[in-house]
Amino acid sequence: xxxxxxxxxxxxxxxxxxxxxxxxxxxxxxxxxxxxxxxxxxxxxxxxxxxxxxxxxxxxxxxxxxxxxxxxxxxxxxxxxxxxxxxxxxxxxxxxxxxxxxxxxxxxxxxxxxxxxxxxxxxxxxxxxxxxxxxxxxxxxxxxxxxxxxxxxxxxxxxxxxxxxxxxxxxxxxxxxxxxxxxxxxxxxxxxxxxxxxxxxxxxxxxxxxxxxxxxxxxxxxxxxxxxxxxxxxxxxxxxxxxxxxxxxxxxxxxxxxxxxxxxxxxxxxxxxxxxxxxxxxxxxxxxxxxxxxxxxxxxxxxxxxxxxxxxxxxxxxxxxxxxxxxxxxxxxxxxxxxxxxxxxxxxxxxxxxxxxxxxxxxxxxxxxxxxxxxxxxxxxxxxxxxxxxxxxxxxxxxxxxxxxxxxxxxxxxxxxxxxxxxxxxxxxxxxxxxxxxxxxxxxxxxxxxxxxxxxxxxxxxxxxxxxxxxxxxxxxxxxxxxxxxxxxxxxxxxxxxxxxxxxxxxxxxxxxxxxxxxxxxxxxxxxxxxxxxxxxxxxxxxxxxxxxxxxxxxxxxxxxxxxxxxxxxxxxxxxxxxxxxxxxxxxxxxxxxxxxxxxxxxxxxxxxxxxxxxxxxxxxxxxxxxxxxxxxxxxxxxxxxxxxxxxxxxxxxxxxxxxxxxxxxxxxxxxxxxxxxxxxxxxxxxxxxxxxxxxxxxxxxxxxxxxxxxxxxxxxxxxxxxxxxxxxxxxxxxxxxxxxxxxxxxxxx
DNA sequence: AGCACGCCGACT
DNA sequence: GTCGGCGTGCTC
Numbered sequence: 167x168x169x170x171x172x173x174x175x176x177x178x179x180x181x182x183x184x185x186x187x188x189x190x191x192x193x194x195x196x197x198x199x200x201x202x203x204x205x206x207x208x209x210x211x212x213x214x215x216x217x218x219x220x221x222x223x224x225x226x227x228x229x230x231x232x233x234x235x236x237x238x239x240x241x242x243x244x245x246x247x248x249x250x251x252x253x254x255x256x257x258x259x260x261x262x263x264x265x266x267x268x269x270x271x272x273x274x275x276x277x278x279x280x281x282x283x284x285x286x287x288x289x290x291x292x293x294x295x296x297x298x299x300x301x302x303x304x305x306x307x308x309x310x311x312x313x314x315x316x317x318x319x320x321x322x323x324x325x326x327x328x329x330x331x332x333x334x335x336x337x338x339x340x341x342x343x344x345x346x347x348x349x350x351x352x353x354x355x356x357x358x359x360x361x362x363x364x365x366x367x368x369x370x371x372x373x374x375x376x377x378x379x380x381x382x383x384x385x386x387x388x389x390x391x392x393x394x395x396x397x398x399x400x401x402x403x404x405x406x407x408x409x410x411x412x413x414x415x416x417x418x419x420x421x422x423x424x425x426x427x428x429x430x431x432x433x434x435x436x437x438x439x440x441x442x443x444x445x446x447x448x449x450x451x452x453x454x455x456x457x458x459x460x461x462x463x464x465x466x467x468x469x470x471x472x473x474x475x476x477x478x479x480x481x482x483x484x485x486x487x488x489x490x491x492x493x494x495x496x497x498x499x500x501x502x503x504x505x506x507x508x509x510x511x512x513x514x515x516x517x518x519x520x521x522x523x524x525x526x527x528x529x530x531x532x533x534x535x536x537x538x539x540x541x542x543x544x545x546x547x548x549x550x551x552x553x554x555x556x557x558x559x560x561x562x563x564x565x566x567x568x569x570x571x572x573x574x575x576x577x578x579x580x581x582x583x584x585x586x587x588x589x590x591x592x593x594x595x596x597x598x599x600x601x602x603x604x605x606x607x608x609x610x611x612x613x614x615x616x617x618x619x620x621x622x623x624x625x626x627x628x629x630x631x632x633x634x635x636x637x638x639x640x641x642x643x644x645x646x647x648x649x650x651x652x653x654x655x656x657x658x659x660x661x662x663x664x665x666x667x668x669x670x671x672x673x674x675x676x677x678x679x680x681x682x683x684x685x686x687x688x689x690x691x692x693x694x695x696x697x698x699x700x701x702x703x704x705x706x707x708x709x710x711x712x713x714x715x716x717x718x719x720x721x722x723x724x725x726x727x728x729x730x731x732x733x734x735x736x737x738x739x740x741x742x743x744x745x746x747x748x749x750x751x752x753x754x755x756x757x758x759x760x761x762x763x764x765x766x767x768x769x770x771x772x773x774x775x776x777x778x779x780x781x782x783x784x785x786x787x788x789x790x791x792x793x794x795x796x797x798x799x800x801x802x803x804x805x806x807x808x809x810x811x812x813x814x815x816x817x818x819x820x821x822x823x824x825x826x827x828x829x830x831x832x833x834x835x836x837x838x839x840x841x842x843x844x845x846x847x848x849x850x851x852x853x854x855x856x857x858x859x860x861x862x863x864x865x866x867x868x869x870x871x872x873x874x875x876x877x878x879x880x881x882x883x884x885x886x887x888x889x890x891x892x893x894x895x896x897x898x899x900x901x902x903x904x905x906x907x908x909x910x911x912x913x914x915x916x
Numbered sequence: 917a918g919c920a921c922g923c924c925g926a927c928t
Numbered sequence: 929g930t931c932g933g934c935g936t937g938c939t940c
Contacts, residue, residue, distance in 0.1 A: 186940090188940090189940080191940090192917090193917060193918090193939070194917060195939075198940085199939075199940035200940050201940065202940095223939095223940090224918095224939055224940080225918075225919065225920085225938075225939045226918090226919070226920085226939095227917095227918070227919080229917095229939095238940090239940090242940060243940095246940055247940060248940065279917095283917090901935090901936095902935060902936060902937085903935080
């Protein structure tokens with residue numbers, strides 16, 4: 167395009183060709199495009215360095231992009247080329263981040279532009295930041311002849327004589343004048359305006375605050391971490407310690423060491439929304455709040471944080487997985503807390519596991535990464551065993567409280583514990599234990615990882631089951647709202663009076679328990695108790711959560727019913743009994759990590775019992791008491807569980823002893839989908855050390871109105887499934903109505 | 917991801 | 929005869 171008006175200077179003096187460079191734009195495209203370098207005021211082209219952030223025309227839009235490494239392709243015809251529109255004042259992306267983007271892209275099989283888009287997720291941060299126009303007094307200036315200081319003008323002058331600057335609107339309002347009065351004063355030179363470039367820095371954490379006294383074991387671990395931080399070399403270390411062993415205090419020492427080195431720290435947490443307690447602890451330790459990074463941030467705060475991170479003005483960032491790809495100025499330490507948490511796996515857009523990518527990021531930055539957990543993922547433990555990761559073990563519980571006793575309540579029909587009076591979900595044994603706990607003035611908690619009142623509603627007359635119209639899933643009754651809800655797509659409908667199938671009235675019955683139903687039963691059984699419900703839909707705001715936690719901590723509530731949100735690190739010092747209503751719940755569904763997740767969750771829930779001077783007691787209601795998960799929970803033997811789980815996985819060549827990639831094919835037309843899957847199946851390659859299963863209907867065969875099928879690539883550890891997937895899928899072209907996504911290292915089997 | 921181009925049904 | 933549905937393909 168020659169519309170730029172630079173016809174005379176468009177060509178380089180020597181080659182007579184305009185200079186070009188490669189720019190990766192934030193489109194789902196996996197290679198950079200070529201662009202003509204921009205022209206300076208002197209008509210000369212301005213050379214740009216890799217990493218510089220630019221705005222470029224793409225089609226008929228203008229998009230951000232990044233100047234990429236490597237030479238432009240001189241074969242692209244000149245008439246196709248467009249000129250770079252502008253260069254952002256933001257700091258160029260470092261080589262280490264560009265490498266990381268390339269790595270994530272090739273590992274996840276996502277287009278490079280999609281990965282880059284996550285790094286440039288704040289378009290406002292790339293623009294030139296002007297700031298607010300502020301007015302202040304010109305000191306010592308006398309009004310010119312004929313310029314009268316009226317009462318209105320005087321009010322303005324009185325206000326602007328203070329030290330700060332005034333925004334036009336505020337000043338006019340406060341002085342009760344119109345903006346023309348202010349403009350007039352500016353014209354007369356009595357006041358002047360300036361642009362206040364906002365300060366994007368976060369207050370530096372104070373490192374002079376003395377941390378808590380560490381035990382000998384904690385001190386040793388902390389010293390090890392601090393030494394790693396000072397070395398500036400990549401290493402991965404598992405910080406392994408039970409709940410209450412002080413993992414946070416230990417890694418805070420490493421955080422402090424990094425700050426003293428002048429380097430930034432990233433702390434990844436699984437659920438930032440639920441971590442107000444974490445933030446409080448940080449503030450206590452370091453005197454200031456850290457920079458936060460998660461989806462709830464306001465646009466203004468996002469911009470400020472992005473800039474501060476890239477300019478090294480935020481020394482500690484706490485965030486969800488997306489904080490991993492921010493443009494750090496000098497990252498010196500990454501901490502992944504609760505590293506076993508499944509929510510670190512992102513499953514939309516770019517499918518990546520933040521824990522594993524954190525290790526790669528640390529490698530790119532030559533810094534240590536700390537994985538902290540009381541129940542490490544099997545993957546992590548195996549990496550410790552084969553020497554890829556180091557491990558620091560924190561001894562025992564802090565403050566002397568022992569681990570709680572775990573007992574199993576056998577729910578099988580012939581067992582006496584099951585007997586109870588009337589219908590209900592709480593066995594006689596559990597009821598008795600709750601009674602005793604309440605009578606002793608202590609707190610009890612009932613755990614059931616299922617929201618709502620009942621997971622299934624059916625018609626007593628015709629047997630019709632209330633199902634989501636968009637998903638293969640039952641609708642869950644939420645009695646508090648008299649509604650039926652789909653927990654997969656959010657579909658929501660009023661609980662009908664009559665059966666939608668046979669029109670019989672008042673025949674719909676709730677089947678199975680959800681937490682709301684447990685609350686109902688608990689209130690009936692223990693009318694004297696103060697029962698409270700803690701679930702994600704009752705903790706809608708941080709304030710509501712704080713309120714709830716407070717009412718438990720000061721014992722207004724003595725019988726708590728909760729879903730997995732109660733497992734997340736709250737301290738309830740008077741809680742001595744935990745009853746798990748259905749310990750087997752997570753074991754179903756053919757998920758390869760079902761046992762592991764159940765163990766982790768129940769272990770964590772069990773850890774809620776008995777933290778202060780009182781010993782805790784945990785009762786697990788199970789129909790499968792001989793299951794390894796139940797047996798190892800009872801024995802309190804985490805490593806035994808991991809050992810058994812490792813054996814099971816090794817036998818099935820499952821991760822981490824083999825590799826998996828899921829291919830999810832979806833579309834609105836079922837027969838078209840099946841046809842495509844058949845042609846994919848015909849093209850399945852024969853590869854030594856790998857096999858491809860499928861197509862199988864994905865467990866949620868219908869999700870959000872789309873039909874889904876699934877293939878699974880299983881390969882030996884030595885073979886990367888990425889290559890297989892790429893080669894195989896490239897041979898069968900889907901129609902545009904069919905979507906194919908590749909999920910490397912899948913976690914969710916939905 | 918957008919956005920335009922392109923080819924078949926209900927309308928001013 | 930056109931307006932507009934969304935299927936298809938491209939973006940340096």
